[in-house]
Amino acid sequence: MSTYRDGKKILVVSPGIAWRGTENAPSAELARGIEARRRANIGGQCPECGARYALPNRAARRAADDAGCALRVELRHDDGCAASSPVLLPRMAAWIDGGAE
Numbered sequence: 001m002s003t004y005r006d007g008k009k010i011l012v013v014s015p016g017i018a019w020r021g022t023e024n025a026p027s028a029e030l031a032r033g034i035e036a037r038r039r040a041n042i043g044g045q046c047p048e049c050g051a052r053y054a055l056p057n058r059a060a061r062r063a064a065d066d067a068g069c070a071l072r073v074e075l076r077h078d079d080g081c082a083a084s085s086p087v088l089l090p091r092m093a094a095w096i097d098g099g100a101e
Helices: 028-043 058-067 085-098
Strands: 002-005 008-011
Touching: 028 085
Parallel strands: none
Antiparallel strands: 002 008
16 A cells, blocks of 8 residues: 655555465454454554554654654554454464464
């Protein structure tokens, strides 16, 4: 996905699920977590838990704008959300290591 800020192109990479229907496909739970994470990254709100981006304060936003930099934002998922790092990352690691997930 690309977006524009003050005429400058910014690239945001968000993986999708290309393995549906293949023998290497992740579990439904892992696929759901990856898709929710992707949608949260693109849209700013997690479809699983409803978490939204926490934007930096006004001074930080202005400093980034003045410097021509993209903002760093944080999205804190609820505990147990399929897209949260504590849930998603171990599932991804297990799937990558042996396809267990």
